Every structure is written in C-alpha cells, then in structure tokens.
Amino acid sequence: DAVVYWMRMQDMRIHDNRALSQASEYARLHSLSLIVLFILSPQDYIAHDRSARRIDFTLRNLMQIKNSLAKLDIPLHVITHSPRKTLPERVTTTLSDWNASRLFANVEHEVDELRRDLRVYELAQRTGKAECTFVNGKCILPPGTVLTKDGRGYTVYSPFLRSWIPHLTDTPDPLACAPDVESNDATVRQHPIFGQLFNSAIPEYMEGYELSKEDAEIMCVCWPAGEAAAQEILLRFLHTKARPAQFGAADPLSPGASEPKSGPKDSRLGKYGDARDRVDADTTSRLSPYLAAGVISARECVRATRALSEGKHSKVDVSRDTGVGRWVQELAWRDFYTHVLALFPRVSMGRPFQEKFANVSWETNESHLQAWKDGRTGVPIVDAGMRQMNKMGWMHNRLRMVTAMYLVKDLMIDWRLGEKYFMETLIDGDLASNNGGWQWSASTGVDPVPYFRIFNPYLQSKKADPSGDYIRYFVPELAKVFGDEIHNPPPRCAEKLGYPTPLVKHDEARQRAIKRYKNPGDV
Ligand code: FAD
CATH class of the missing domain: 1.25.40.80 (Serine Threonine Protein Phosphatase 5, Tetratricopeptide repeat)
Structure with a gap:
C-alpha cells in the first residue's frame, strides 16, 4: 500500500514542502510507502504559454529531486500525459495501480488546475479508493486567510499588506518537515513495483521545447x-x-x-x-x-x-x-x-479586472509588436530590457514595468500580447505575478497605475541606469555613446550606429493613450 505526493511544477522542493511533509508523516504513521509522482502535461504547457526555458528548468530540477529522493529510498515516478482533459483519470488509475490510499498535493490556484484537482477528488471519492488532501504550498499566507472586514478579498495592495503583516508576525511559522530516511523502509527498493518506479526516466527535453x-x-x-x-x-x-x-x-x-x-x-x-x-x-x-x-x-x-x-x-x-x-x-x-x-479567477481568463477598460481600442501593428519583442524600438532602455529578457529569461522588475507600459501606452498594443510574450520568454513565468504586473502597467488590474500616469521611458532610463552601463551592455550598437545621449540618442548618431529611430514620439503617444482610455471604444 502506498501514499502518493503529487509534485507539480510550482513546488519542486523537498524542504518546507507542506504536501510532501504531510504525505511523509502519514506514510510513517501508517507504515505505508511513499511515492512521489510528477506528471509532464504538454497540453497544459501550451495552454499556459509556458516557455521552453521554464520547461527545461523543470526537467533540470526534477533530476536533482530524483537524486535527493533516492537517498531517502523514495521513488520519483515521472509520466508524460496528453491530452490534458483525461489527466484526472490517469491520476486515479495510477493511484489504483499502486494501491494508494492517500494522495497529497499543494494547491495550484489557476482555474484549469483547480478544476482538474476537483475532478481528481471526485473520481477518487467515487471509487472510494483514495482520499485526497490539497494544501497551501505556494503563498506565505493561504488565499482566503487575508480578507477585508466584510470577508472579501482585497483589491488594493496597501490595506492587504496592513492586514497581511500581523498574520505574518503573530503566527508562528513551523517549518514543514522534510521526509527523512525513515520515510520509506529500504525494503521498498526490492518490491517489484517500486523497483520499476525507481528506474522511471526523466526526459532530457520535451518535444517542441528544446533549447538551442x-x-x-x-x-x-x-x-x-x-x-x-x-x-x-x-x-x-x-x-x-x-x-x-x-x-x-x-x-x-x-x-x-x-x-x-x-x-x-x-x-x-x-x-x-x-x-x-x-x-x-x-x-x-x-x-x-x-x-x-x-x-x-x-x-x-x-x-x-x-x-x-x-x-x-x-x-x-x-x-x-x-x-x-x-x-x-x-x-x-x-x-x-x-x-x-x-x-477573482476572471483575471486569468484574459479579462481585465476593471471591466470598464475591456473595450479600449488597440493598435494592430505586427511590425511594432515584433520590434518590441526584438528590442528594436529605438528607445534604449526598453530595448536593453527586452534584450536582457530574450537572452537571460529574466528582467529586472522596474524594466518589466517600463517595457510593459511602453507596449501598452506608447505603442497602444493590447497588453495580453505582451503578457503572452513574457510567459513564453521568462524562466520565472508565473501566471499570477505576470498577469498582475501586466494589468498594473495597462491600468486595467487591481490597484493599477492610473491610466493617465504614463512612464516617460527616457526619464525612467536616467533614474534606473544613470551611467548607461546597463544599456551599453545589452545594446552593443550604443557601446560608444556616452553622457545623457545614451538614454535618447540623436537620430543622426543612431542612424550612423545602425540603431533604429524611435517607433513613435512619446508625447504624442501619451496623448493618444489618455484619449483612448478616457473614452474606451473610441479610436
Ligand atoms: P526581488 O526584488 O528580490 O523580490 C523577491 C521576490 O518577491 C521575487 O523573486 C518575486 O517572487 C517577488 N516579487 C517581487 N516583486 C514582485 C511583484 N511586483 N509582483 C509579484 N511578485 C514580486 N514575477 C514573477 O515571479 N513571474 C512573472 O512572470 C512576473 N512577471 C511580471 C510582469 C510584469 C509586467 C511585471 C511588472 C512584473 C512581473 N513580475 C513577475 C514581478 C517582478 O518583476 C519579479 O518577481 C522580479 O523582478 C524578480 O526579481 P527578483 O527575484 O530579483 O526580485
């Protein structure tokens, strides 16, 4: 008989992992064997615009986890499952193949994932074979525990923080115990099923997600x-x-x-x-x-x-x-x-939190969108940020705001296209934070920047990169431009260096954005 911990791509650790800790505790108390299950689900990755870098990072982490678990005599079994709709059935069949009586997992808060887990729960209940426990593993404080006086979720950060802090400092935070060597008796290795599970292979890459x-x-x-x-x-x-x-x-x-x-x-x-x-x-x-x-x-x-x-x-x-x-x-x-x-799950379904901005008119301009993606907008700080992300899979928070606001307010391109490109490129892509950041920048989200407060990218550049060293590193065409000109090179100089001239004039673009936000629907 076994207990299963289902590890997902948001809780790839052994230490301070609540679901794993509870699973291991349960296994020990009931003298059951613990198995860790990981399911690679390519259709989910497509649906969530997961980047190849994030998938690669998942596989690299899985290798490490497999080794650490093997030292504890706990098998990590990795399966690849497509199509996503039948994933719950696959989980329950697997549970019954292993004769598992309990399943533990950390909650994933995205809508599709919640629906999937609910289905797993229902199927397991129907067959009466395994009980499922889902716990909070991602947040410091679980969603639903920090609420306004009338029991609603906060939509403004400052009062959320004021309410969050006392929970944080008053509640002792026990470290979730990592499984120890006693979690699984070494004899599990000899059991034919476990022998097979220990040998389960982790793919080196997933089709369609190979990195150069x-x-x-x-x-x-x-x-x-x-x-x-x-x-x-x-x-x-x-x-x-x-x-x-x-x-x-x-x-x-x-x-x-x-x-x-x-x-x-x-x-x-x-x-x-x-x-x-x-x-x-x-x-x-x-x-x-x-x-x-x-x-x-x-x-x-x-x-x-x-x-x-x-x-x-x-x-x-x-x-x-x-x-x-x-x-x-x-x-x-x-x-x-x-x-x-x-x-407020609608934010993860491509809807603006503030419905009044659902009909803002966006520009359809493929060449502008592509120039933004490639870091060739002619605005050095925007281009440096985008090129850093294209190269490293990561960008500094300030520049995520600057580049996002530039796409939405200067180029007037739909924020959802930017949100998607970030997810496809970042190694840290996270639906909640990415959507939050994009809806903040687009002024459509909870507690967003007001639509008329539009970053001037040239002033942002001077504050964030006063010496221009960051720009010079990521935009090598400008490596020999010094002084304030690095933030906004004169057109003749840019042309000589093979650097593009700005796609739009910031002041005019700013006026256009304010007009469009003021009267959503007007062009
Ligand atoms: P630090 O400054 O060291 O902060 C520590 C941690 O706090 C971060 O690792 C992160 O987990 C959290 N954090 C910090 N700032 C924020 C924030 N504004 N919102 C949410 N969490 C935050 N973060 C992601 O993890 N994944 C994303 O996909 C993502 N997309 C973003 C998109 C946009 C348009 C914007 C404006 C922000 C986005 N962020 C995202 C938030 C933030 O930019 C990154 O978390 C941060 O830059 C990561 O760098 P760090 O680890 O050095 O952060």
Missing part, C-alpha cells in the same frame, strides 16, 4: 537547478554586496562564485530599500525563477530574514522601508497577486 545549445548553456550558468543552488542565491543576497554592471552570461549567478561577505547594512538585502530600482547592478535577489518553480519556499525566505534580525528585534518590521522590510513587502506582492488570482 547556446540558450541551454546560458540557462544552466545563470539559473543552476536545485534547492542547494536556491539556498546559495538566497545567502548571496542576504550577505554579499551588489556587483555593478555585470550582466547576462558574463555574470554567472553561480552559487559557487565566492564573493566576500559584507556587513548587514552593505549587503544586497541591507541596501535593497534604496537600491532595488537600479538596473545597473545586481541589486535584487534574482530568486524569482526558484520561487516560481517552488525550488525555495517564500516562507523560507521570510524565515531567513527573520533569523538575521534575531536578537535585535523579535519581529521583522515589515512596515518600515528598510532593506528587510521592503524585501518582505515584495514577497507580499507575490502573495497579493496569487490571492487575487484565486479570489
């Missing part, structure tokens, strides 16, 4: 797989100084890279409150790929910042704009957007 050799190498260098790598990246953020102007593959995020420890005030975390919006140094944690894939838990991140301040303050003061406070507030944005997705 160069891309695969960059991804491995920038984003090494595994929990140990995520831990080292966290420690690097907590204890070492930001390095200026080293980007892309030339800036390996190698967790082994020895960087001297710095004092708490000088570390990336210590400086985060002031420096986080600068893109010309690696000022932020760069943990998003690991958080999105659940290689590290968000609770673990908060716990680590708490441990730093132990002895000084008993609680992390999240409301203060210090490094720690500010960073935990960013993690709260992640919770916020996931809560919004869970409580």
